[in-house]
Amino acid sequence: MSNSDFLARLAERLGADCVLSDEASKQPYLADWRGLYKGQALAVLRPRTVEQVSKALALCSEHRVPVVPRGGNTGLCGGAAPDSGAGNVVISLERMNAVRSIDTTANTLVAEAGCILGNLRRAAQQAGRLLPLSLAAEDSCQIGGNLATNAGGVNVVRYGMTRELVLGIEAVLPGGEIFNGLRTLRKDNTGYDLKQLLIGSEGTLGIITAAALRLYPRADVRAVVLAAVDSPAQALALYELLFAQCGPRLQAYEFFTGDCVDLVLAHAEGVQEPFAQRHPGYVLVELADTADEAALSALLEDVIGQALERELCQDAAVSASLAQLQALWKLREEISEAQRADGPHIKHDVSLPIEHIPAFMVSAERRIRALHADIRPYVFGHFGDGNLHYNLSRPAGAPSDWAARHGEALTAEVLDEVARYGGSISAEHGIGQLKREYFLKHKDPLELKLMRQIKALLDPAGIMNPGKLL
Structure with missing residues (x-):
């Protein structure tokens, strides 16, 4: 069947308004938002119902046409971008929004x-x-x-x-x-x-x-504290205290280094120096409950008081208003945008057994500095669930293509170190195209075998999202 005949059958089954085939209309659906991956497609489908999705997949399966599902295109691993095959069909779910x-x-x-x-x-x-x-x-x-x-x-x-x-x-x-x-x-x-x-x-x-x-x-009652720590080990000890004392009210436990704060202060607007002096690390803690703001604030202040007495943190600032709460969160939330402003960087989204995070941060930095002594690590993430965004920026003054030239060797070092601690090379971003080779290298062979068997059972024609994951 020719491409034009296939497009005609798609339009017949779904309706012409669901099928985009001209180059200008297809372009927004062919690349990931970071610009790392861009492919081709015969058509972009925008169904409104599950029945239309069913008709589209049945036709694509019949003719062995590769299918790339696409959501909001906010992924960081190229999982929703088609490959270079001109016969791809991208299916966007944007109209199915009820x-x-x-x-x-x-x-x-x-x-x-x-x-x-x-x-x-x-x-x-x-x-x-x-x-x-x-x-x-x-x-x-x-x-x-x-x-x-x-x-x-x-x-x-x-x-x-x-x-x-x-x-x-x-x-x-x-x-x-x-x-x-x-x-x-x-x-x-x-x-x-x-x-x-x-x-x-x-x-x-x-x-x-x-x-x-x-x-x-709804947990509308919130209390936030920013605590300064001298090391990831101290951040871990503080987490143990908060987990024990605050129980299910502990909603977020975020860690970031002092270098991350420097980066945010340099590139983001509306942020302020949190303390009188710079500290090696910071922990942002949020408690949330359904009622009794005074009790929640009192609990947080009591636990932080214990932490200071036991030298589990160096300093602390507790939010006294919604504006202060948002200002403290802004220090954490602006890190990614500050890195974007700083220039190309090498991203790693990894998870580790929480008890091994401090040792990993020491040994991983030792490995990467053995390759490039002046590299700039920016480490932050969801410390409470073991997830680190272990990002690396080029040495000061290095050309903008530095990350592209050295990224593969550095990534191999970081991910090998993650594996050594029994961690995962992907905590929350997935595999996509970006991590596929590392996934195949580090995943247990039996797990890969079972995954391939499941893939072969459900997708025997191999049409679903080619070049991703397996």
Whole structure:
């Protein structure tokens, strides 16, 4: 079948308004947002219903046409960008953006895959509930992409990763079959939990079209403290105290180095020096509860007082107002944008057993400085759940292509060190194209074998998101 005939059949099955085939219309869908990956596509499909997704996949499967699912395009690993094959079909879920239901008795939200995460969080809030998944790109990313990559974010220490918030999903398998797993049951002990295969599969097993999500009570009462620490080891000791004393109220525990603060102060507007002197590291702690602001603040102040007495931190600043709370968070949230302003850098999204983070930070820096003594590490992340963004910037004065020339060797050193501590080369960003070779190198051979068998079973024609993950 010729390309023109195939496009005609797509338009016939889905409607002409769902099929983009001219070059100008396709361009916004062919690259990742960082500009690292750009491919080609025969067409971009924008379905409105799960039935249209089903028809599209059935036709693509019949003719063995590669399919690239696309959400909000906020990923950092090139997972939603097509490869160089001109025959790709990109399927964007952006038009499937309806909230199907919010149930404040069962505390569930059912939404289509193209819904923007921030909109879902606001919808839950208006209904008097909390959708706890929260990340920097929440006003751009789509919930389907969040499920496909098993997104993390700042609240994992309390609520877990995305997969722990999912009760059910609706999805379309490569042959066009619709997986009707959109259940809101808290208990369903009837065999394999098939939805978990699709969550985190990065579009390689099918296309998630809707999800049923857990909601929680609104935790509008918040208290934040920024604590200065002299080392990651001290940050770990402080975490143990806060976890023991604050229990489930501990909503976020973020770590960043003093170098990160310097970078933010140099490139971001509206931020201030947090303390009179620079410290090696900082911890941002947030507690949240449903009521009694005074009690929550008193708890945080008491625990931080204990920490200071026991020399588990060097200094601390507790938020006394919403404005102060937001200002403290801004120091953490502006790190990525400050790095972008600083120039190209090498990103690593890794996780480690929490108890090994201090040792890893020492040994990893030793390894990278053995290659480039003047390299600038900027380390930050979700310390409470073991996730570090171990990012490396070029030496001062080095040319802008430095990261491109040296990134592969440095990444190999960092990821080898992660593996040595029993960690993961991807904590929350997924594999995509960026980490595929490292994934194949570091993953257990039996796990890879089982994954390939599952892929062959569900996608025997191999059409789903080629060049990603496996």
